[in-house]
Every structure is written in structure tokens, then in C-alpha cells.
Amino acid sequence: MSDFFYYLWRFILASMAWLAAVIIAAFVLTALLFAAGNHGPADQATVESILQVSLATTPFTVFYVATGTFIPSLFILVWAEFTARRDWLFYSLAGLLMGMGIVGYQLFYNAQAGSSDYALFSTTAAAAGIVAGSVYWLIAGRSAGARR
Numbered sequence: 001m002s003d004f005f006y007y008l009w010r011f012i013l014a015s016m017a018w019l020a021a022v023i024i025a026a027f028v029l030t031a032l033l034f035a036a037g038n039h040g041p042a043d044q045a046t047v048e049s050i051l052q053v054s055l056a057t058t059p060f061t062v063f064y065v066a067t068g069t070f071i072p073s074l075f076i077l078v079w080a081e082f083t084a085r086r087d088w089l090f091y092s093l094a095g096l097l098m099g100m101g102i103v104g105y106q107l108f109y110n111a112q113a114g115s116s117d118y119a120l121f122s123t124t125a126a127a128a129g130i131v132a133g134s135v136y137w138l139i140a141g142r143s144a145g146a147r148r
Contacts, residue, residue, distance in 0.1 A: 008139075014077055017139035021095070022069070025132035026061035032124040053082040065128075068105060069098045074134025077136075088134065091141045095133025099125035 031054040076094045085091075103122045 001071070006066060010081065013140045014081065017136045017141070018073060018077065020139055021132035021136040022066045023058070023062055024135045025095070025099075025128040026030070026065045027054060027058050028131050029065065029124055029128040030057050030061050032127060033120070036120055036124065048125070065102070068102045073098055081144050086142055086144050088137050090131040091137035092130045095124055095129035095131070097129070098132070099127075099129025 031050060034050045034053050045100075073094070076097075079085075080090065099121070103118065103125050106121065107118065
């Protein structure tokens with residue numbers, strides 16, 4: 001395979017992996033936020049209603065996560081490709097930084113929310129970022145920079 005087709009394949013694979021990571025992060029973020037808002041016992045109906053609401057609001061959250069993390073993740077992922085970073089810890093910590101970046105953005109532009117709101121949002125964003133980094137690593141990160 002020529003270098004052109006190899007780099008084209010890596011670009012397509014990285015793009016699809018980023019999109020999958022964003023979708024998974026959005027679903028995890030909405031599911032955790034709606035689950036944390038429910039303080040009652042977790043019976044079957046409650047779990048089903050949380051999943052239904054999460055599936056209904058995930059497309060909006062995908063847009064929010066994608067626009068908030070596109071530019072920073074672009075720089076991180078290009079750097080990871082050129083330095084052949086293949087370890088899971090790197091990608092999960094990068095996802096954690098992306099989640100904390102979204103929290104920092106919200107802190108900067110929304111000063112009226114209480115500290116308990118940010119504690120809940122920051123932990124769920126951190127968890128969603130770690131899961132997203134792991135998903136990216138599973139799809140494209142394990143073979144980053146393989147041609148070098």
C-alpha cells in the first residue's frame with residue numbers, strides 16, 4: 001500500500017474513532033447526569049426511563065461534546081499519530097483533559113450555577129472523557145503511527 005493510501009486510511013480511521021468516542025461520551029454523560037438526578041431506588045422502570053431519556057437527548061449532547069472538543073482533540077490526536085503513542089493511559093488522560101476542558105468552559109461562561117452542580121458535572125464529564133479516550137484507543141489508538 002502506498003503512503004498516500006496509508007495516510008488516507010489512518011485519517012478515515014481516526015475520524016471514525018473520534019466520532020465514535022464523541023457519541024459514546026455524549027451517551028455516558030447524559031446517562032450519568034440523569035441517573036444522578038434520580039435519588040430514588042433503582043427499579044427496572046427507573047433504569048428504562050433513564051435510558052430512554054438518554055437516548056432522546058444524546059444527539060444534542062453529541063453536538064455539544066463535538067463542538068467543545070474538536071480543536072483540542074485534533075491537536076492531541078495528530079501529535080499522538082506522529083509520535084506513535086499507543087498506550088491506553090495516554091488516550092484516557094487526554095479524554096479526561098477534554099472532559100475537564102468542557103467543565104472549564106462552563107465555569108467561565110456560567111457563573112450562576114452552584115458548586116454542587118459543578119461537582120456533579122465535573123465528575124460525569126471526567127468519566128465520559130475517560131470512556132471516550134478508551135473508545136478512541138480501542139479503534140485507532142492501538143495502531144497509532146504503525147508505519148514508522
